[in-house]
Amino acid sequence: MTGDPMPTGFEPGSATIAVVTFNRSHLLSRLLESITLMDPKPGRVVVVDNASTDDTGVVVESFRERIGVELIYRRLDSNTGGSGGFSEGMRLAYEAGSTWMWLMDDDVEVLPDGLAKMGRWSTRFKSIQGRRYDFDGSEFYWQYRLSIPLGIPIPFAPAGFDSSGYREMNSGCFEGMFIHRDVVAEIGLPDPRFFIYWDDSIYGWLASRKTTSVIVDEFVLRRTREIAQWDMGVRHLNASSNMYRYYIMRNRGYMKHYFRAHGAYRPVRFALGTALTFAKELIRLAFVERTYRGTSHLIRGLRDGHELARDAAWQPMPALKISA
Known part of the structure; x- marks a missing residue:
């Protein structure tokens, strides 16, 4: 016990x-x-x-x-x-x-x-x-x-x-x-x-x-x-993959939708956050994975995220019926 x-x-x-x-x-x-x-x-x-x-x-x-x-x-x-x-x-x-x-x-x-x-x-x-x-x-x-x-x-x-x-x-x-x-x-x-x-x-x-x-x-x-890491003392940065690099940028489009739906979207600051995310992934490539191969996946994800954010038919996940 x-x-x-x-x-x-x-x-x-x-x-x-x-x-x-x-x-x-x-x-x-x-x-x-x-x-x-x-x-x-x-x-x-x-x-x-x-x-x-x-x-x-x-x-x-x-x-x-x-x-x-x-x-x-x-x-x-x-x-x-x-x-x-x-x-x-x-x-x-x-x-x-x-x-x-x-x-x-x-x-x-x-x-x-x-x-x-x-x-x-x-x-x-x-x-x-x-x-x-x-x-x-x-x-x-x-x-x-x-x-x-x-x-x-x-x-x-x-x-x-x-x-x-x-x-x-x-x-x-x-x-x-x-x-x-x-x-x-x-x-x-x-x-x-x-x-x-x-x-x-x-x-x-x-x-x-x-x-x-x-x-x-x-x-x-x-x-x-x-997981391979770059040790920064108090914090660390993990290794990633091309798939993750793509989705971390693409899904900014979905984040934008959710923030909009709940009145929390601030265009200028969110764009700055997207730029900081891109920069962080470049640092991850350079210092954890020792390469810049993979940058194209970040760019492709950024482009596709912009397209997702323009989808006027998008809806958030619905609530569920509360049952006993």
Whole structure:
């Protein structure tokens, strides 16, 4: 046992862990193994498979009997990206009646008392982010505040916590987002149109408009995949890919739509944020990946994002019907 009593009003069985995976069965296996060691466990685990071509399905089935909770496996017909996977995972969890949905990628492990730690905060907040250890065991810093006018994370948001044990956030990260069904009902499912990048930032921002969203000083996950980094001391810059470079610029178009829809769009400052994002990706190329090959993907994404932003027929994701 964890030794920590469950807070009154929190039922571990009301939570669902929703995992998105794609061709990383070795990492998924580590995550599912960590869930078998959880105490307490959630009520169910949902695994959304983005049309993997490896042995992901076999790995999932090997855990069905011993994971100790209901296991729902959904293999999609095509790769919908993290955005589409998390949208489907949250839909499945919501329709199963889950009160809490805990989203995570396949490249993390859950600490045994992770759900107990998140449960401590569940009677106070409805949109919660826990902390993570990095691959090497160090404390992973996540930029939990967005500058909404610029549409970019604030890199100097304080990393420490005071005696309250939490900091308010206006962003989100699908690697560990713990969110209540009431908030999901109001803001709808994550938008699959993003494919990857900015989807969780926007979703977390939408949640923060409906409830007080917080990051809490509780370590609940450990990253299991090593990523090349440029160490800048307090902060670091991870390696990326051409696909990410494209979508980080393209999806500025979707961000612009969401900010417009909620009266938060400031054209000049958002354009500055887009320029800063482009510059940051150039720095990532130069200092982490030691190349400038990939710049064309940034330019193509920027161009396509401008086209998306001009789509007059665009609509945000709809709210969901609130059910018992």
